[in-house]
Amino acid sequence: MIQNLLNTIESCVALNKEDIALCEAYFEPVLYPKNRIIEEEGQIPRYLYFVVSGFIRLFSYDKDGNEVTSHINCPPGFITSYRHFSDQVPAGENLECISECHLLRISKKDLDYIINESPALKDFSIWVFQQSMSYNENRAKALATLTAEDRYLHFMKSHPDVLHNVPLQYIASFLGMNPKSLSRIRKKITGR
Amino acid sequence: MIQNLLNTIESCVALNKEDIALCEAYFEPVLYPKNRIIEEEGQIPRYLYFVVSGFIRLFSYDKDGNEVTSHINCPPGFITSYRHFSDQVPAGENLECISECHLLRISKKDLDYIINESPALKDFSIWVFQQSMSYNENRAKALATLTAEDRYLHFMKSHPDVLHNVPLQYIASFLGMNPKSLSRIRKKITGR
DNA sequence: CTGATTAAGTAACATTTGTGAAGTGCCGTT
DNA sequence: AACGGCACTTCACAAATGTTACTTAATCAG
Known part of the structure; x- marks a missing residue:
């Protein structure tokens, strides 16, 4: 400890x-x-x-x-x-x-x-x-x-551990966007 | 001084x-x-x-x-x-x-x-x-x-002196929006 | 197991914001 | 006065984001 x-x-x-x-x-x-x-x-x-x-x-x-x-x-x-x-x-x-x-x-x-x-x-x-x-x-x-998408991309790179352990709704509000907007952005990104 | x-x-x-x-x-x-x-x-x-x-x-x-x-x-x-x-x-x-x-x-x-x-x-x-x-x-x-409009309204109330002495393009970027968007918001607000 | 609750995703539509082209007014220079 | 530059505005359109309603999946209590 x-x-x-x-x-x-x-x-x-x-x-x-x-x-x-x-x-x-x-x-x-x-x-x-x-x-x-x-x-x-x-x-x-x-x-x-x-x-x-x-x-x-x-x-x-x-x-x-x-x-x-x-x-x-x-x-x-x-x-x-x-x-x-x-x-x-x-x-x-x-x-x-x-x-x-x-x-x-x-x-x-x-x-x-x-x-x-x-x-x-x-x-x-x-x-x-x-x-x-x-x-x-x-x-x-x-x-x-930055746009909402760029903010998410940047967050994803700099805090991958947070992304995998913290509810997305918390991350969305931290990034200044609606949880549904974050869903859409995530879908767009995985599809490429 | x-x-x-x-x-x-x-x-x-x-x-x-x-x-x-x-x-x-x-x-x-x-x-x-x-x-x-x-x-x-x-x-x-x-x-x-x-x-x-x-x-x-x-x-x-x-x-x-x-x-x-x-x-x-x-x-x-x-x-x-x-x-x-x-x-x-x-x-x-x-x-x-x-x-x-x-x-x-x-x-x-x-x-x-x-x-x-x-x-x-x-x-x-x-x-x-x-x-x-x-x-x-x-x-x-x-x-x-806050939305762009709310950010401007809030700024207008809390820093009226800045609003009247600082180029709007600087205020726009400080508020995280495009100068043209700020123009539009200002127009919308004066019309009411 | 079942039903309830919650997080997350999806889709269609509404609203907000960004963008490009063009116009206005102001100010300083010549 | 004529000119150019600059800040700001305006408009029409495009793109991004929010909203509402619905679906799916996971979790948890009974």
């Missing part, structure tokens, strides 16, 4: 023994079943989650009450409503397990503590935050410039 | 005399003409800019070579390719003055220095960074869930 996290961190920054001990002491392993909502819209996000296995999403509702998926992780990676977690203000999104998920979680207080103790972990936490920023920038650019 | 900046900061955090002195010492006023590109794609962003007056945008190019505007500020506010400025890596976007602009700029080195000297300014810089994150989240959500 924890080794998975440490490998991910070390692919970005070098860790010494104290850094590793901090992670082992403050990241808590948890297991959630499929469809469990672990952070709720309107509540202050309690934890930052590292996904060891499973698939997880952020979603909210549009003006007609339809679910809109704004983030789908692929393990290994971090997920939370970053901005609301950092500010400790009520989130605008729900965090839901799409499948059974093995996670490692850390509270805001503990995260603040360990990044204050360890410069390497501080650098890493900034990196995680900035990755989330890139994610939204890239999503907005794709939505603004 | 600088008072405009200080007012903006103080609407978020309280400043003491030392904080104010730091801002006065390290933010440098600059004046750029209309259409000047002040940070270039592929280059490391040198400064964070505070817009005192004027309009400014971030833009890049899509696969067909068309300009895509990804951010249009309205004064007073900050602008830069935040992530690339923070990391000091080559930016993916150009920063261009849409009109003559009075700006206050600060280099990465100086920003790091003043936020290290002043907890209030550090809090504020984090807030600025997070505002930029919200901006992209909101843009992505609008692009994913």
Whole structure:
């Protein structure tokens, strides 16, 4: 479990023994079943989650009450409503397990503590935050410039694992299109 | 000039005399003409800019070579390719003055220095960074869930000043639609 | 096993948005 | 004043996407 996290961190920054001990002491392993909502819209996000296995999403509702998926992780990676977690203000999104998920979680207080103790972990936490920023920038650019079909083709190439493990309706709303439009696009693509 | 900046900061955090002195010492006023590109794609962003007056945008190019505007500020506010400025890596976007602009700029080195000297300014810089994150989240959500017409209506209400001072072609690409589609939508709206 | 529920696919049609050609008005240059 | 360039508009048509209604397949509770 924890080794998975440490490998991910070390692919970005070098860790010494104290850094590793901090992670082992403050990241808590948890297991959630499929469809469990672990952070709720309107509540202050309690934890930052590292996904060891499973698939997880952020979603909210549009003006007609339809679910809109704004983030789908692929393990290994971090997920939370970053901005609301950092500010400790009520989130605008729900965090839901799409499948059974093995996670490692850390509270805001503990995260603040360990990044204050360890410069390497501080650098890493900034990196995680900035990755989330890139994610939204890239999503907005794709939505603004690509057709629905191109958005799907691009998603298919970059996240094949998500495609095979996440309901298509979630992927459709993440890609900013109707599930039936996604069906049509998928049919068109397989036929060539 | 600088008072405009200080007012903006103080609407978020309280400043003491030392904080104010730091801002006065390290933010440098600059004046750029209309259409000047002040940070270039592929280059490391040198400064964070505070817009005192004027309009400014971030833009890049899509696969067909068309300009895509990804951010249009309205004064007073900050602008830069935040992530690339923070990391000091080559930016993916150009920063261009849409009109003559009075700006206050600060280099990465100086920003790091003043936020290290002043907890209030550090809090504020984090807030600025997070505002930029919200901006992209909101843009992505609008692009994913609203029709072109609704995106324009929403933009019209929230940024009337931009609408009246920025070429419509820039607004169209920011809203993820063709300039002609925007023309049609504008015509439809005025006729009711 | 049966019936109910849900996700996904299909088809026909409606609506929205993109595209190409052409026109208007504005602004600056000469 | 005449000219060219540019931003914006307009129109007709094409293409993409949304919508409604229906079908299929898989899953789950009884």
